Amino acid sequence: MSPRLKSEFWVTALLRRAQSQGGFATVLRKGDPDAGIVLIVFRSGQKFTLCAPERNFEGHRVWYPYEMEDQSALDTRINRRVDDDPDLWVVEIESDAAPETLIGEPVEQGPQQEDPAEAAAQALFRGR
Numbered sequence: 699m700s701p702r703l704k705s706e707f708w709v710t711a712l713l714r715r716a717q718s719q720g721g722f723a724t725v726l727r728k729g730d731p732d733a734g735i736v737l738i739v740f741r742s743g744q745k746f747t748l749c750a751p752e753r754n755f756e757g758h759r760v761w762y763p764y765e766m767e768d769q770s771a772l773d774t775r776i777n778r779r780v781d782d783d784p785d786l787w788v789v790e791i792e793s794d795a796a797p798e799t800l801i802g803e804p805v806e807q808g809p810q811q812e813d814p815a816e817a818a819a820q821a822l823f824r825g826r
Contacts, residue, residue, distance in 0.1 A: 706731035709787055712738070716800050721793025727776075730785035737779065739772065739790040740797055746772045749797055749805060750779075761805045763797065 703711075709725060716723035726739070738761070740747040746766035754760050766772040780786050797805045 702733075704732050705729060705734040705736060705787055709736060709789055712736075712789060712791075712800065715802070716791045716793050716795070719793060719795045719800070721791055721795060721800070723789060723791045723793070725787065726790050727780070727786065727788035729787035734785040734787045735783060736787040736789060737776065738797070738801065739776075739788065741790060741792045744768075747797070748772060748775060749801065751803075759803055761797070761801055761803060763805060763807070 713723045713725070729735070735751060738749040740749065740763075746769070748764045748766055749761045750764065751759050751761055764775065766775065776788055780788075791800060793800060
C-alpha cells in the first residue's frame, strides 16, 4: 500500500486543479489536516452531486457520486456525515470538467446512488 497524502495537501491540489481548468473551488468545511476524509460537492446550476470516497475490493480508493435533489438534501447528508466524523473536509467545485479529471481517481458510475448505510438500514427494517 502506498503512503497517503495528508488531507490538507490533497485538498490544496484539488482546489488548484479545479481553478487551473477554469472552475471555481472552495473549502466549505475544514477537517483534520492530516487524515480527514474529503467529500466533494460538484455544483452545476441547481444540480448537486456529492462524491464520497470508498475502498473497492482491491483496496483502491474510488469515488461514488450521489445525486442530490436540492440544497437541503445536500446539507442534511453532509451534516449526518459530520456528526459521524468531525474530522471531515467538504469541498465545493463549480466546473465543466469531468469529476474524474479533477479528482484524479476513478468515479464509479454504477447503480449506487444512495448512501450504503441508509440502504442497509432500509433493507434491515423493511416491512417492520
